[in-house]
Amino acid sequence: MAKTQLNVRVDEDTARAARERALERGMSVNRYIEELVRQDTGEVGHTFVxxxxxxxxxxxxxxxxxxxxxxxxxxxxxxxxxxxxxxxxx
Known part of the structure; x- marks a missing residue:
């Protein structure tokens, strides 16, 4: 799948939390955010079903x-x- 760059602005606490959670899961911040969006849109649940x-x-x-x-x-x-x-x- 082709990737598209998306620039977002978040406060420092949100950015820090995203970095920490991504690190805990052993993934990049990009991948972490991508997975959160997929979960939110139900793609992960749909795939499971x-x-x-x-x-x-x-x-x-x-x-x-x-x-x-x-x-x-x-x-x-x-x-x-x-x-x-x-x-x-x-």
């Missing part, structure tokens, strides 16, 4: 098989009541 949707599509059958395999016990009426009754007898 897209990746999660792709993951679920890819592994949909695995999840379905796993949950269907355990479903019979959970779906039977009265199983919970029987288990609770056993606990009361112990």
């Amino acid at each position: 897209e990746a999660a949707a792709d993951f679920m599509k890819q592994y949909e059958t695995v999840f379905a098989e796993e949950f269907e395999a355990g479903a019979p016990d959970r779906a039977k009426p009265g199983v919970r009541d029987q288990r609770e009754g056993r606990r009361g007898q112990l």
